[in-house]
Amino acid sequence: MKRKAVTLFSLLALVIGLSAFHVGGQEEKPQNLKVLPKNISHEALDSTMKSFNMALGVKCNHCHAPKPNGEKGLDFASDANPKKDIARHMIKMTKQINKKHFNKAYDGVVYNISCNTCHNGKTDAFTVVKQ
Secondary structure (H helix, E strand, O other), rough: HHHHHHHHHHHHHHHHHHHHHOOOOOOOOOOOOOOOOOOHHHHHHHHHHHHHHHHHHOOOHHEEEEEHHHOEEEEOOOOOOOOHHHHHHHHHHHHHHHHHHHHOEEEEEEEEOOOHHHHOOOOOHHHHHHH
């Protein structure tokens, strides 16, 4: 009986000790959002970025600059890559077109345009439009 109590106490101490190393569930808030909502959830932001990736056939480094000082990864808050500003203008344009021309339901369906409407997996939408 004493052996079971010692084993149980040891396991409990181990669990408590390991939980001290757990980093809190705080997600880093996105920074430098100028067009997207400042209170966007991590899931919604991730989904939005993935939709851009698919619509243009690119990866994150198409718009996001590398971290400074040779660190690995991308500096998502940086405006160093001029394509990020182009993307912001395109987001605004798409929102304006949808608001002006696609804000009504037709047969119960609300239609709208997205990046994929023109880009269709290519970074240069004009190539797609000309064909």
